[in-house]
Each structure stands twice: as C-alpha cells, then as structure tokens.
Amino acid sequence: MNTGNSCKQSHLRDRLHFFQAKFKLGLISLSHRIVGLFTWLQVAVTLRAFPVVSATSHEPVSADAPLKILVIKLDTLGDVVMVLPLLSALHQRLPHAEITLAVHPSFVSFFQKISAVRVIGIPTDCSKFFRPIALPLRHYQFAKSHLQQEAYDFCLIPRLDTDHEYAVPLAYFSRAKRRISFSEHSEKRKSHLNMGFDRLLTDAILPKDVLHEVQRNLTLLNAMGLQTDSASLQFDFSKGLPRQAVQFAQKHLPEPAPAYVAICPTSGHSSLKQWGVKKIAAVAAELAAQGRTIVLLGSASDAALGDAIEASLPAGCVINLIGKTSLDQILAVLMRCAVFLGNDAGPMHLASLVNTPTVAVFGSSCSHRFGPWAESSQVLAGVPECSPCSNHAAGRCRICLHRDTVCMQMVSVNETVRAVRQFLPLYTPPAASGALGNAGLKA
Numbered sequence: 001m002n003t004g005n006s007c008k009q010s011h012l013r014d015r016l017h018f019f020q021a022k023f024k025l026g027l028i029s030l031s032h033r034i035v036g037l038f039t040w041l042q043v044a045v046t047l048r049a050f051p052v053v054s055a056t057s058h059e060p061v062s063a064d065a066p067l068k069i070l071v072i073k074l075d076t077l078g079d080v081v082m083v084l085p086l087l088s089a090l091h092q093r094l095p096h097a098e099i100t101l102a103v104h105p106s107f108v109s110f111f112q113k114i115s116a117v118r119v120i121g122i123p124t125d126c127s128k129f130f131r132p133i134a135l136p137l138r139h140y141q142f143a144k145s146h147l148q149q150e151a152y153d154f155c156l157i158p159r160l161d162t163d164h165e166y167a168v169p170l171a172y173f174s175r176a177k178r179r180i181s182f183s184e185h186s187e188k189r190k191s192h193l194n195m196g197f198d199r200l201l202t203d204a205i206l207p208k209d210v211l212h213e214v215q216r217n218l219t220l221l222n223a224m225g226l227q228t229d230s231a232s233l234q235f236d237f238s239k240g241l242p243r244q245a246v247q248f249a250q251k252h253l254p255e256p257a258p259a260y261v262a263i264c265p266t267s268g269h270s271s272l273k274q275w276g277v278k279k280i281a282a283v284a285a286e287l288a289a290q291g292r293t294i295v296l297l298g299s300a301s302d303a304a305l306g307d308a309i310e311a312s313l314p315a316g317c318v319i320n321l322i323g324k325t326s327l328d329q330i331l332a333v334l335m336r337c338a339v340f341l342g343n344d345a346g347p348m349h350l351a352s353l354v355n356t357p358t359v360a361v362f363g364s365s366c367s368h369r370f371g372p373w374a375e376s377s378q379v380l381a382g383v384p385e386c387s388p389c390s391n392h393a394a395g396r397c398r399i400c401l402h403r404d405t406v407c408m409q410m411v412s413v414n415e416t417v418r419a420v421r422q423f424l425p426l427y428t429p430p431a432a433s434g435a436l437g438n439a440g441l442k443a
Helices: 002-049 077-081 084-094 105-112 132-149 166-172 188-191 215-218 243-252 277-289 300-311 327-335 346-353 413-426 433-441
Strands: 069-074 098-104 118-121 154-157 178-182 203-205 262-265 292-297 318-320 341-342 358-362 377-382
Touching: 002 132, 002 166, 002 188, 002 277, 002 318, 069 084, 069 132, 069 166, 077 105, 084 098, 084 215, 098 105, 105 118, 105 327, 118 188, 118 413, 166 178, 178 413, 243 327, 262 277, 262 346, 277 292, 277 300, 277 413, 300 318, 327 346, 341 346, 341 413, 358 413, 377 413
Parallel strands: 069 098, 069 154, 098 118, 154 178, 178 203, 262 292, 262 341, 292 318, 341 358, 358 377
Antiparallel strands: none
C-alpha cells in the first residue's frame, strides 16, 4: 500500500514538474518575441542611421587575391575551437589573404599561440537585461575605432544558433564589403531573438541538412565561391605548441600514452549536460584497476568535481590537473593521453582538435552537431522523445521536462568503460608516432 502511494506521489511530482517546465518555456518564448521586436526596430534604425556600402558582385574569389577577411566568433571555448578547421581551410585556399579572428579577450592568448592568424579580443561581458542595448552600442564604438579602417573584404560569422553576442551587428559596423552568416530563420529561437539580423548581412545562408558544426562552418566557404569537398576537419598545427606547454605535459605525464586516460567532469555552462560525478568516478575506478592512470582536466570552477573523483580512487592512480593548466597545456596533455572521456564541453572539443580518441556522453545537446570529430571517437547518448537528436528542432535543451535528466541517466557505466577500452589498444605512444613532434615546438 505504501509502495503504491509512493509511486503515485512520484508520478504526480513528475507531472507537476513537466507542467512547470512547459509554463517556463512558454514565458521564455514570449519574452524572446518581445526582445525580437525591439531588435527588429534596432536593425531598422541602424540601417537608416549607419548606411554601409556592400559588395554588389558575388563572383568567386581568386586564390591569389590579397583579401582581408574577418572571422567573428565571440562564443564559448568549444564553439570557438570548432571554427579552427575553417581558419585552416581559408589559409589553404587563400594563402595571400590576411585573416583576423575576433574572440572573447580571455581566449586571445591561446589562439595566438596555436594559430597563424591575427587574433583580437572583443569584450562581450554584459548583464542579460542590458545586453540588447549595451552590446550593439559597444560593438559600434569598437568597430569604429579598430575595424573600419581595416577595410575588410569579407566578414564571416560562423554561428548557426542564436547570436547572443550580437556578432552580426558588429560585422555590419565593421563595414566589411561582404558579410556572410547563417540566416535568422535557421532556428526558431533565433528567428525570435535575432529578428531582422538578415538585413545586416549580404549573404544569409539558410541550412537544409543536419551537419556537425565543424562541417557547417566550412560551408561558409561556398558563399565565397570556394570548394569545400576536400576540406579537412582537422586543424593545421604547423605553428606548433609553445615549448613550455609541451614540457609541462612531459613533466606530469612521463610515461607512454597508453598509460593515461584523460577525464573532464565538467559540463560547461549547462548542468543538464552533466553525466554525474558518481558515474565518472565508477568508470575511472574500473580503468584504474586495469593499470591506467587517470588524468583529470578542467577549470578552477570544476575543482570540487575533481576532488570528489580523486577521493574515490586509490592513491597514486590519479593526476589531478584541474585548475592547474592553461589551454595550450591542456592540448599538450591530451596529446600524451590514449583516450579522452567527457561531457559536451570545451575540453572534449580540444581533444578532437588534437585528434585524441574521444568518448563523449551526450543527452541534452545534439551529438550530430556538437559531438567529437576526432578520427577515433564514439558518442554515448540517451535519446528519449524530448532529446534534441530526436527531431533536431533545437540544438540543445535549456530546461529539462523531467525531474532528472533522463537522457544522461540512460548511459551506463559498463557501456562507457567498454567504449573507452576499445580505443586503448588503437593509440600509439607519442614517442613512437611523433605526435608531439608533428605538433612542433615553439621557443
């Protein structure tokens, strides 16, 4: 009798949570429409008050042309990392072009170290309430002071989802002759919040197929008249990693690569993408019992997660580097690991960037768009009816309709251990393969 009442109460709590979540989503949708109307008025005023001369010809560009190209990517780490193959493709197809990458100031140093393009930082920190007013004004001032005199021929904004950082207005204020991005109608949420943004572009591309974001970004080259059929999904590391980063990795991970399994417990900016510390710790314990050393990676804000995992494992089988590494040091560490395990977050994309075999746990975000793209990788995903992978109407969930993230709980410890183990014998130690040597050293 008590069991029946308990089940009934649990069912009622589930239904109550479901309706509360639906109500919140309805209010959010309404607020988005209101912001969208304000944005549309902003765009109308911008077009009238700040007219820009755009290119009237969309002829294919010549490979020998000394073009000036601005790529704006003001998003989080993982999103920016997925743009790097696009930069490599641009450099390969237009070797005489001068390419500038605009990112958040916190990433400038990192991308200057690993890429051959000019990198500039554009602040976007602003409260959500004042963002629709403050960011466009700040972008106008920045563009007037730093971008307009550059006379860019092209400006690419590789952002399919909602443009929360107002990169499209920034592109317009830069006065680039051609401004290429994905249409405001690419996604329902974007069509509300970014209403009118297509009018600020010369080329508003409406996607038709579901592609990984790395592949999607490369399609911007088509609008420039460049071929993408042979474009590589990997990044050109010819510039190499800083010597200090490589030495850091060699010091902390002195053994051959098969000895190490990198794990990052963070879920980035969304708790809905968190698989769970207990499950991650269970996988780590299984791998440690097989003689593997666990290397924990993450930012300082993930310290509590790392401490909980480390405390659950025998002494001597964990190297806890959470909060102790720069981004280039993380890359060097990943190059010395046999496999990486993590959620949909920046470190997972860094692992793909250096082609480290990757196992990624997905559920509340679409693995088809945001999954690992390393040559050897596997996605473990729970796909209930509400999952973004079920209908691709949205790239990720922002509010869960369930009390627990059902999609993440559908992924078991045993299948995760099996997925990681399958890559361990496939990886050749860097000392034998020259992985670090290929990346190069920089004084």
